[in-house]
Amino acid sequence: MIAVSDLTHEFDGTVALDSVSLSVDDGEFLLVAGPNGSGKTTLVRQFNGLLSPTDGEVRVNGVPPEEDLVAARTAVGMVFQRPEDSFVAATIAADVAFGPENLGLSHDEIDRRVATALDAVNLAGRGDERIDALSGGEKARVAVAGALAMEPDHLILDEPFSGLDEPARRSLLSHLASLSADGTGIVVVTHDLRGLIDRCDRVIALADGSIALDAPPEAARAELPALNVHVPTSEPPNDEPHAR
Amino acid sequence: MIGYVPGSTVAHRLDPRAKLAVQVAFAAAAFAYTTPRGLAVLSVLALAVTRLASLSLASVARSFRVFFPFLVAAPLVATVQISPPAIDPEAAVYPALSSYRVLLVVAVSAAYVRTTTVRESRAAIQRTVPGRPGVFLGVGVSLVFRFLPLIRREITAVREASAARLGTERPLIDRIERVAVAGATRTLRRADRLSTALSARCFAWNPTLPRLSLTRMDVPALALAGALLAATLFRAV
Amino acid sequence: MATNTESVDLVGDEAATNLARAALFAALVGAFAYVSFPNPLSAGVPITLQVLGVFLAGIMLGPVWGSLSMVLYLAAGAVGAPVFSGGTAGLSYLIASPTLGFLWSYPFAAAVIGLVAHRGTSLSDVDAVPTPVLVGAMVVGTAIIYGFGTVGFAVIQYDPWYASLWQAFVVSSLAFVPVEAVKIAAAVGIVKNDAIAAA
Numbered sequence: 140m141i142a143v144s145d146l147t148h149e150f151d152g153t154v155a156l157d158s159v160s161l162s163v164d165d166g167e168f169l170l171v172a173g174p175n176g177s178g179k180t181t182l183v184r185q186f187n188g189l190l191s192p193t194d195g196e197v198r199v200n201g202v203p204p205e206e207d208l209v210a211a212r213t214a215v216g217m218v219f220q221r222p223e224d225s226f227v228a229a230t231i232a233a234d235v236a237f238g239p240e241n242l243g244l245s246h247d248e249i250d251r252r253v254a255t256a257l258d259a260v261n262l263a264g265r266g267d268e269r270i271d272a273l274s275g276g277e278k279a280r281v282a283v284a285g286a287l288a289m290e291p292d293h294l295i296l297d298e299p300f301s302g303l304d305e306p307a308r309r310s311l312l313s314h315l316a317s318l319s320a321d322g323t324g325i326v327v328v329t330h331d332l333r334g335l336i337d338r339c340d341r342v343i344a345l346a347d348g349s350i351a352l353d354a355p356p357e358a359a360r361a362e363l364p365a366l367n368v369h370v371p372t373s374e375p376p377n378d379e380p381h382a383r
Numbered sequence: 384m385i386g387y388v389p390g391s392t393v394a395h396r397l398d399p400r401a402k403l404a405v406q407v408a409f410a411a412a413a414f415a416y417t418t419p420r421g422l423a424v425l426s427v428l429a430l431a432v433t434r435l436a437s438l439s440l441a442s443v444a445r446s447f448r449v450f451f452p453f454l455v456a457a458p459l460v461a462t463v464q465i466s467p468p469a470i471d472p473e474a475a476v477y478p479a480l481s482s483y484r485v486l487l488v489v490a491v492s493a494a495y496v497r498t499t500t501v502r503e504s505r506a507a508i509q510r511t512v513p514g515r516p517g518v519f520l521g522v523g524v525s526l527v528f529r530f531l532p533l534i535r536r537e538i539t540a541v542r543e544a545s546a547a548r549l550g551t552e553r554p555l556i557d558r559i560e561r562v563a564v565a566g567a568t569r570t571l572r573r574a575d576r577l578s579t580a581l582s583a584r585c586f587a588w589n590p591t592l593p594r595l596s597l598t599r600m601d602v603p604a605l606a607l608a609g610a611l612l613a614a615t616l617f618r619a620v
Numbered sequence: 621m622a623t624n625t626e627s628v629d630l631v632g633d634e635a636a637t638n639l640a641r642a643a644l645f646a647a648l649v650g651a652f653a654y655v656s657f658p659n660p661l662s663a664g665v666p667i668t669l670q671v672l673g674v675f676l677a678g679i680m681l682g683p684v685w686g687s688l689s690m691v692l693y694l695a696a697g698a699v700g701a702p703v704f705s706g707g708t709a710g711l712s713y714l715i716a717s718p719t720l721g722f723l724w725s726y727p728f729a730a731a732v733i734g735l736v737a738h739r740g741t742s743l744s745d746v747d748a749v750p751t752p753v754l755v756g757a758m759v760v761g762t763a764i765i766y767g768f769g770t771v772g773f774a775v776i777q778y779d780p781w782y783a784s785l786w787q788a789f790v791v792s793s794l795a796f797v798p799v800e801a802v803k804i805a806a807a808v809g810i811v812k813n814d815a816i817a818a819a
C-alpha cells in the first residue's frame with residue numbers, strides 16, 4: 140500500500156506538486172490522468188524514492204522510501220515512458236534478470252522469476268532474442284517483465300502507450316488486465332484513456348500539481364472533460380489475450 | 384564484420400575465461416616466436432582454432448581489411464635508409480613477419496568474438512575483476528553492446544536528414560559539428576533516462592554474479608594456454 | 621518473497637548517472653568510428669570521428685569519468701562490441717595490432733584533456749572554459765594519442781623499435797595528424813553550442 144500525505148514537490152523553486160494526499164491500495168488498478176505538466180510523473184516517482192518530497196510524506200507499506208529504498212523499489216516496480224532507454228542488456232532474458240540479480244537472489248530464484256515474468260507478458264521462450272530487433276510493443280512488454288521480475292506489489296507505468304500502434308496497445312492492455320486480475324496493483328499514468336477507463340478501479344486527475352478529481356470511473360467520465368482530459372467512448376474490452 | 388553467431392561448436396561451449404587465456408597466451412607466443420618457423424606452427428594452430436569456431440579465414444581477413452595499408456606499408460617503409468640513401472630489402476623481413484603475426488592473433492580473437500555472448504563476457508569480467516570495478520566494467524560493457532546499435536542508427540538518421548537539406552554543401556567543420564552535437568546531446572539525454580531506470584531496478588554494487596563454471600571441456604583449452612605461455616617463457620630465458 | 625533489503629548495496633544516483641553517461645559515451649565513440657567524411661587534404665584517408673569522441677569525453681564527462689568511459693570502450697571492443705576502426709572487435713586489437721597504441725592512449729588522452737579543460741578533477745561549467753584552454757587541452761590530447769600510437773606501432777612492427785620511430789610515425793600517423801585540427805575546431809564549436817549546454 141502506498142500512502143501519500145500533504146506531499147509538496149518543488150523543482151528549483153517551481154511547485155510541481157502542491158499538498159497532494161492519496162492512497163493506493165494493494166491490488167488496486169488506478170489511472171492517473173491529467174494534461175502534460177500537471178505533475179503526474181513527479182507524483183509517481185515519489186512512490187519508489189526516485190524523487191523525495193520537498194514537504195509532506197510518502198509511505199510504502201508503512202515505511203518512507205528514503206528509509207529503505209530497496210524495499211520501496213521492490214514493492215513498486217516502474218516502467219518508463221521510453222522503454223528503449225531503460226534496458227541494460229542486449230538480449231531479453233539478460234535484461235529481465237538485472238533487477239533480481241541486484242537483489243542478490245540465488246541463480247535458481249533468478250531463473251524462476253525471469254521465466255515467470257516473461258510468461259506473464261507472452262514472451263516465454265524468447266529470452267535469447269535481441270531487444271534491438273523487437274517491435275515497440277514487444278519492447279514495452281520486456282520493460283514490464285523487467286519490473287515484474289522484482290515481484291512488486293504495485294506496477295507503475297508512465298505513458299506506456301506512447302509510440303505504440305493499435306494492436307500493440309491492445310496487447311499491452313490485455314496483459315495489464317490479466318496482471319491486475321492476478322492481484323498485482325497497477326498504476327497507469329497517461330493522457331490517453333482508451334481501453335483503460337473501463338478496466339480501472341479508480342481515476343485520479345491532476346491539474347497544476349493538485350488532485351482535481353479522485354473518483355470511480357463512472358463518475359470520472361462526466362468530470363474529466365472539464366479538466367482537459369479527453370474521454371473516449373466506451374470500447375469493448377479486447378478479448379484476444381496475448382495478441383501480438 | 385565479425386560478431387556473435389549462435390551455435391553449438393566446441394568453441395561456443397568453452398568457458399569465456401579459458402578462451403581469453405588462449406588468446407593472451409597465443410599472442411605472447413606469437414611475439415616470442417616471430418620467425419618463419421614459429422609463425423608456421425602458430426598458423427596451423429590459428430587455423431585449428433578458427434575451424435573449431437566454424438569461422439572462415441576469408442571473413443577474418445575481410446573484417447581486418449582497413450588495417451591492410453598499414454601492414455603493407457610498414458615493411459616497405461622499413462627498407463628506406465636515409466643516410467646514406469639506399470634501399471635495404473632485408474630490413475623488410477622482420478616488419479613483414481610482424482604484419483603476418485597480427486593476422487594470426489586477429490583470427491584467434493575473432494573466434495572468441497564469434498562464439499561468446501555478451502552475457503558470458505560480462506560474467507567473465509565480473510568473476511575476474513572483484514567488487515565495484517567489476518560491476519562497473521561488467522554492466523558498462525553490457526550497456527555499450529546494448530546502446531551501440533541505437534546510437535549508430537540515430538547518427539545515420541541525422542546525417543541523412545542533413546544531407547537531404549543540402550547539408551553536404553556546407554563546410555566540413557560545420558557538418559562534423561552538426562553530427563556530433565546531435566549525437567552527444569541525444570546520448571546524454573538517453574544516459575539520464577537510463578540512469579533513472581537503473582536506480583528503479585535497484586542497481587547494486589553487490590549483485591548475484593552471472594553463472595559461470597569451468598568444466599572438463601575447458602581443460603584442453605587451459606592446457607593449450609599453459610603450453611603456449613611455457614614456450615614463451617622458455618624463449619625469454 | 622522477502623528480500624533481505626539491508627544486504628543490497630545500492631549504487632547511488634550520482635554514480636549511476638556517471639556510469640550510464642560513461643557507458644553511452646563509449647558507445648558514442650564506437651558509433652563515431654563508423655562516421656566518415658571525405659578528407660579535403662588527402663582523398664585516400666577518410667576522416668572518422670573517433671578521436672573527436674575522445675576529446676568530447678574528456679571535456680563533457682571530465683577527467684575521471686571521461687577516462688573511465690574510454691576504459692569501457694576498450695573493454696567492450698575487446699570482448700566483441702564492434703567499436704574499433706572499421707567496425708572491428710576483439711582482444712587482438714589491444715594486445716597485438718600495430719594500432720594498439722592509439723587505442724590505449726584514449727583513456728589517458730581523455731583524462732589529460734579533462735584535467736586541463738576543467739583545471740582539476742571536478743567538473744566545471746564547460747561553457748565557461750576559455751577557447752584557448754580548450755584548444756590547448758585538445759592539442760595535448762592529440763600529442764598523447766599520436767605519441768602512444770607511434771610508439772605502439774614501432775614496438776609491434778619493428779625490431780629494435782626505438783630505431784624505427786620515424787618510420788612508425790610516417791606509416792601510422794603522418795596522414796592523420798593534419799585533420800585533427802579540423803576536429804579540434806569542430807569540438808570547440810560543439811562545446812559552445814547551446815544544445816550541448818542544455819543537455
